[in-house]
Amino acid sequence: MKVTWTLQDGGSLTADVAPGINLMEAAVANNVTGVVGECGGNLACATCHVYVAEEWRDRTGEPGDFEDAMLDATEAARTDASRLSCQIVADESLDGLHLIVPTP
Ligand code: FES
Numbered sequence: 001m002k003v004t005w006t007l008q009d010g011g012s013l014t015a016d017v018a019p020g021i022n023l024m025e026a027a028v029a030n031n032v033t034g035v036v037g038e039c040g041g042n043l044a045c046a047t048c049h050v051y052v053a054e055e056w057r058d059r060t061g062e063p064g065d066f067e068d069a070m071l072d073a074t075e076a077a078r079t080d081a082s083r084l085s086c087q088i089v090a091d092e093s094l095d096g097l098h099l100i101v102p103t104p
Pocket of ligand 1: 024036037038039040041042043044045046047048070084085086087
């Protein structure tokens with residue numbers, strides 16, 4: 001499946017992502033600046049914050065309770081589009097997913 005990130009410099013990057021890995025791991029593997037994943041995907045850092053493009057929000061769903069609490073700790077502003085990307089797992093239903101890297 002393919003995922004596109006809009007980058008902090010306004011450019012974009014599209015990469016093949018294997019189903020089953022989370023979108024923080026996918027971003028780190030593709031050197032997406034601004035997605036750090038400091039805690040390794042354990043919902044303890046909020047450095048994997050992304051905005052989900054509007055047309056994808058139904059499919060990526062709402063943050064869980066703990067993710068919701070951690071989203072209050074993001075460096076960049078939290079919006080309705082905010083998710084922690086370690087909590088979104090790639091699968092074929094998300095082929096074409098578009099994420100936007102926040103700028104602090
Ligand atoms: Fe730390 Fe997602 S990688 S909360």
